[in-house]
Amino acid sequence: NGVGTNSAPFWRMLLNSFVMAFSITLGKITVSMLSAFAIVWFRFPLRNLFFWMIFITLMLPVEVRIFPTVEVIANLKMLDSYAGLTLPLMASATATFLFRQFFMTLPDELVEAARIDGASPMRFFxxxxxxxxxxxxxxxxxxxxxxxxxxxxxxxxxxxxxxxxTTVAGIKGMIATGEGTTEWNSVMAAMLLTLIPPVVIVLVMQRAFVRGLVDSEK
Structure with missing residues (x-):
């Protein structure tokens, strides 16, 4: 059931990993879509500058950003919380860029038709x-x-x-160091359980996933 004397039961780690992954996914998609929508369709000063400021973050290695981010999370008292696990990973320059490029392919006639109908920006969205x-x-x-x-x-x-x-870190904790003995049967079982959720997501969304990649290349 567990992965060590100082570890939670593995089912709890699976639950934590699912909450983390699902929260990051929803947050990243929401933030990226709304950011790209604002950059493409709202006319405000320096909007292109804001976009390039977001895009430039792709050039910063993770090692440069991660420790300042940890310090911010610590100052905000969000260590040992789901908020600390998920919030810093919800911003994505890559996703914002992809949505921006897709939104720019939508015809201007859609915007004009929405304005004629009196639709608000959020209703249009x-x-x-x-x-x-x-x-x-x-x-x-x-x-x-x-x-x-x-x-x-x-x-x-x-x-x-x-x-x-979480499961990935938990599996690392199952591998003994020094003179300890590693229960490799438990490690392999944990690895198989960890593989199941991503595989299920890919299988369930396979068609839509492939179609989305193809459409993004057009």
């Missing part, structure tokens, strides 16, 4: 932009869920409470 983005959403959902599920370094830096441990 919910009724027109969101439905047209479903294939892109499916592709990004799969990629982002796997990204969140496979997080290893971030939980190690943020979490000290064993009840908030």
């Amino acid at each position: 919910c009724d027109i932009v969101f439905p047209l983005s479903k294939t892109n959403l499916a592709a990004l959902f799969v990629i982002t869920f796997i990204y969140g599920w496979n997080q290893y370094l971030w939980p190690l830096l943020i979490i000290t409470d064993v009840d908030l441990g």
